Amino acid sequence: xxxxxxxxxxxxxxxxxxxxxxxxxxxxxxxxxxxxxxxxxxxxxxxxxxxxxxxxxxxxxxxxxxxxxxxxxxxxxxxxxxxxxxxxxxxxxxxxxxxxxxxxxxxxxxxxxxxxxxxxxxxxxxxxxxxxxxxxxxxxxxxxxxxxxxxxxxxxxxxxxxxxxxxxxxxxxxxxxxxxxxxxxxxxxxxxxxxxxxxxxxxxxxxxxxxxxxxxxxxxxxxxxxxxxxxxxxxxxxxxxxxxxxxxxxxxxxxxxxxxxxxxxxxxxxxxxxxxxxxxxxxxxxxxxxxxxxxxxxxxxxxxxxxxxxxxxxxxxxxxxxxxxxxxxxxxxxxxxxxxxxxxxxxxxxxxxxxxxxxxxxxxxxxxxxxxxxxxxxxxxxxxxxxx
Amino acid sequence: xxxxxxxxxxxxxxxxxxxxxxxxxxxxxxxxxxxxxxxxxxxxxxxxxxxxxxxxxxxxxxxxxxxxxxxxxxxxxxxxxxxxxxxxxxxxxxxxxxxxxxxxxxxxxxxxxxxxxxxxxxxxxxxxxxxxxxxxxxxxxxxxxxxxxxxxxxxxxxxxxxxxxxxxxxxxxxxxxxxxxxxxxxxxxxxxxxxxxxxxxxxxxxxxxxxxxxxxxxxxxxxxxxxxxxxxxxxxxxxxxxxxxxxxxxx
Numbered sequence: 001x002x003x004x005x006x007x008x009x010x011x012x013x014x015x016x017x018x019x020x021x022x023x024x025x026x027x028x029x030x031x032x033x034x035x036x037x038x039x040x041x042x043x044x045x046x047x048x049x050x051x052x053x054x055x056x057x058x059x060x061x062x063x064x065x066x067x068x069x070x071x072x073x074x075x076x077x078x079x080x081x082x083x084x085x086x087x088x089x090x091x092x093x094x095x096x097x098x099x100x101x102x103x104x105x106x107x108x109x110x111x112x113x114x115x116x117x118x119x120x121x122x123x124x125x126x127x128x129x130x131x132x133x134x135x136x137x138x139x140x141x142x143x144x145x146x147x148x149x150x151x152x153x154x155x156x157x158x159x160x161x162x163x164x165x166x167x168x169x170x171x172x173x174x175x176x177x178x179x180x181x182x183x184x185x186x187x188x189x190x191x192x193x194x195x196x197x198x199x200x201x202x203x204x205x206x207x208x209x210x211x212x213x214x215x216x217x218x219x220x221x222x223x224x225x226x227x228x229x230x231x232x233x234x235x236x237x238x239x240x241x242x243x244x245x246x247x248x249x250x251x252x253x254x255x256x257x258x259x260x261x262x263x264x265x266x267x268x269x270x271x272x273x274x275x276x277x278x279x280x281x282x283x284x285x286x287x288x289x290x291x292x293x294x295x296x297x298x299x300x301x302x303x304x305x306x307x308x309x310x311x312x313x314x315x316x317x318x319x320x321x322x323x324x325x326x327x328x329x330x331x332x333x334x335x336x337x338x339x340x341x342x343x344x345x346x347x348x349x350x351x352x353x354x355x356x357x358x359x360x361x362x363x364x365x366x367x368x369x370x371x372x373x374x375x376x377x378x379x380x381x382x383x384x385x386x387x388x
Numbered sequence: 389x390x391x392x393x394x395x396x397x398x399x400x401x402x403x404x405x406x407x408x409x410x411x412x413x414x415x416x417x418x419x420x421x422x423x424x425x426x427x428x429x430x431x432x433x434x435x436x437x438x439x440x441x442x443x444x445x446x447x448x449x450x451x452x453x454x455x456x457x458x459x460x461x462x463x464x465x466x467x468x469x470x471x472x473x474x475x476x477x478x479x480x481x482x483x484x485x486x487x488x489x490x491x492x493x494x495x496x497x498x499x500x501x502x503x504x505x506x507x508x509x510x511x512x513x514x515x516x517x518x519x520x521x522x523x524x525x526x527x528x529x530x531x532x533x534x535x536x537x538x539x540x541x542x543x544x545x546x547x548x549x550x551x552x553x554x555x556x557x558x559x560x561x562x563x564x565x566x567x568x569x570x571x572x573x574x575x576x577x578x579x580x581x582x583x584x585x586x587x588x589x590x591x592x593x594x595x596x597x598x599x600x601x602x603x604x605x606x607x608x609x610x611x612x613x614x615x616x617x618x619x620x621x622x623x624x625x626x627x628x629x630x631x632x633x634x635x636x637x638x639x
Contacts, residue, residue, distance in 0.1 A: 130506045130511075130537075131502055131503050131504055131505070131506055131511075132506075132511060132537055132596075132597065133597060134500050134502035134503065135500050135502065135503035135504070135627065135629055136500075136583055136597045136598050136599055136629065137497075137498050137500060137567060137575065137578075137581055137583055137599055138583055138597060139500070139502070139571040139572050139575075140569075140571045142569075143565055143567055143571070143583065146565035146567075147563045147564065147565050147583070147585055148563065150563050150564060150565055150610075151562065151563040151610060154563075154609075154610050155610055195426070196426065196427050196430055196568065196569075197566070197568040197569075197580075198567075198568060198569045199565045199566065199567040199568065199569060200565055200566040200567075200568075201565075248537070249536070249537050250536065250537040250595075250596075250597065251562075251563075251585050251595055251597060252536055252537065252594060252595050256562070256563070
């Protein structure tokens with residue numbers, strides 16, 4: 001454990017509505033600004049006192065431009081996490097926490113916004129697939145995750161039921177979240193199994209959506225958390241990484257069926273957090289696709305590898321109120337909506353702070369997992385006051 | 389005329405014949421009405437159907453189990469040349485026959501517009517060599533480690549002199565996926581196609597991607613042996629590509 005543990009907290013969250021892709025009435029900058037303003041309102045913070053801006057995944061809205069639109073008094077920290085995919089979601093939170101912990105900034109907004117009209121189709125994946133992929137017909141992230149998931153199933157023996165459980169858990173939680181895109185659209189085994197193949201073994205419901213929207217959270221020093229309203233969610237630990245032989249190698253990754261959370265990174269996460277995987281009360285697991293989410297849970301030691309993953313990863317076990325590890329409690333990327341995973345950050349915080357549509361009773365340890373199978377991956381452990 | 393399994397329901401034969409006529413007549417409303425509603429976009433993008441057409445003839449309808457039937461329809465163009473589509477049919481919840489999937493047969497690999505050397509030029513020797521009928525991968529001149537994808541220096545020993553060496557295109561399937569969704573218009577007419585990730589024992593177990601040829605109805609197994617053949621492109625806009633063949637099958 002380090003002095004970093006619990007030194008910073010999230011004191012505000014804000015989201016816009018999630019729109020069907022291409023239908024946002026606001027520009028992507030306006031979406032981001034609305035999310036930050038709502039996070040400030042949630043925290044009781046003065047928007048002009050936000051002095052740090054962090055995003056990831058090539059957000060089109062640079063921190064300085066957002067700061068200028070907000071009319072902030074001073075920008076002290078402005079950075080973006082490199083690496084494609086949603087691997088930056090937790091890394092962005094960690095980045096903000098590092099800025100605050102080191103005294104470089106006092107109140108940092110972590111945000112992500114997407115509007116297809118402004119940012120283009122699949123803006124979150126732009127430029128990551130060179131012609132060594134595309135010439136051979138591999139044009140989109142689901143195909144890459146399909147290749148890795150196929151080996152996860154065929155060689156490692158993870159059953160399809162594990163993938164299905166991730167999709168169904170998100171949909172089940174979304175039925176109690178009126179903000180979710182899939183609210184009122186339940187998913188069952190028959191519908192899942194009958195859905196069209198996108199790229200084998202991934203079916204339609206194994207894939208996240210694409211939505212217009214934005215969300216933001218505010219990170220401050222835990223010493224100052226009392227200046228803001230509501231219950232803070234302490235940042236216990238955060239890691240980001242890409243092990244040797246993992247990144248940008250056109251499917252030559254070592255530990256090919258892992259999600260990229262190598263053992264040293266995972267050990268560091270639990271050591272720094274002072275908790276183990278068995279103590280996680282609730283997890284937001286980035287499901288770009290269900291297969292990578294399953295691999296991420298295996299990497300983190302949340303569930304056993306291979307065929308036994310299917311025994312643990314069941315809808316009952318992954319959902320409130322009785323599951324041992326409820327995941328994606330707002331619906332996740334698959335059912336709440338996909339704005340490059342930023343919604344998962346908000347929900348991870350809400351499980352501690354309050355405001356979740358599916359609160360896990362007495363949740364003290366809330367895990368956020370970003371970007372499985374992406375070139376960069378990251379995780380953050382949030383904790384209640386009782387954990388600090 | 390039609391070769392039909394005795395197990396093919398009587399009503400399906402008529403529906404398939406009518407469907408073929410609708411396609412040939414360019415009656416899109418009638419064609420779309422036959423499609424499974426949750427698959428319309430995918431089905432439209434799957435088949436390459438040139439127009440105009442002057443005729444359609446059902447070649448066969450076969451029972452492929454679990455309530456699915458495969459129909460092959462031959463479409464004739466005004467110049468009497470023809471092509472064939474194979475569609476899969478199943479009854480929906482209301483008992484109505486619907487098109488579940490459709491493809492051009494025989495299967496042919498796609499030629500994507502995003503091809504050739506990358507902007508940084510790092511992989512240019514690989515592409516150039518394909519034009520000479522050889523597959524080259526990058527290898528460090530000093531420590532002899534194979535590098536793939538290509539790197540600006542050797543990640544193992546930091547040597548700047550990276551060379552290119554010919555590799556026999558033989559390997560094993562490390563993983564695979566069959567893609568059904570048209571992620572780009574060039575996919576149309578070739579869906580579904582199978583991409584294999586091939587581990588090359590002659591290149592330090594580095595892995596390369598490529599389309600598996602003759603994959604219609606074939607489900608690859610990880611570990612299977614495959615052999616690559618360099619296929620020349622249909623035009624000057626494209627670059628040659630290594631296509632992979634399961635060992636024991638002919639091209």
